[in-house]
């Protein structure tokens with residue numbers, strides 16, 4: 001491909017409250033860059049109950065949902081749009097399985113093994129499909145139009 005941009009893909013990554021408060025942001029961003037992702041947008045923000053509930057709407061009927069919303073609103077999160085070839089599956093691979101306790105055994109070099117605690121406090125999020133990525137990127141960055149990401153965004157709390 002002459003124009004490399006056409007093979008790029010974007011995913012929505014998030015450092016969850018335990019990752020931010022545990023001071024893992026710099027280390028995770030180093031891993032992101034080392035793995036050849038381009039950070040095209042980032043935003044440090046505090047989720048409120050409605051926003052966290054809407055973001056994880058697919059889990060609204062699950063028993064863990066109230067705890068998930070409490071966890072996700074417990075402190076600031078760093079939301080990022082990551083770009084590279086196969087960004088969605090590559091980021092999922094890098095973060096490891098949902099249960100950080102299991103990740104420490106089966107995927108010891110994964111991000112969740114590095115900074116996660118258990119099946120809930122797993123320090124990072126990643127879109128699970130290209131369609132989820134599209135929804136989640138629009139959810140946080142309504143101004144991002146496909147192919148028109150030109151500037152970094154650093155919103156402060």
Ligand code: RTP
Pocket residue numbers: 059064068097098119120121122124125126127128
């Ligand atoms: P994420 O969406 O945050 O990237 O995580 P995931 O795909 O690996 O896992 P998912 O099934 O989508 O679950 C979303 C988040 O809900 C919390 N959770 N708690 N207590 C529990 O059993 C439980 N199960 C899931 C986790 O924070 C999980 O990442």
Ligand code: MG
Pocket residue numbers: 126128
């Ligand atoms: Mg998920």
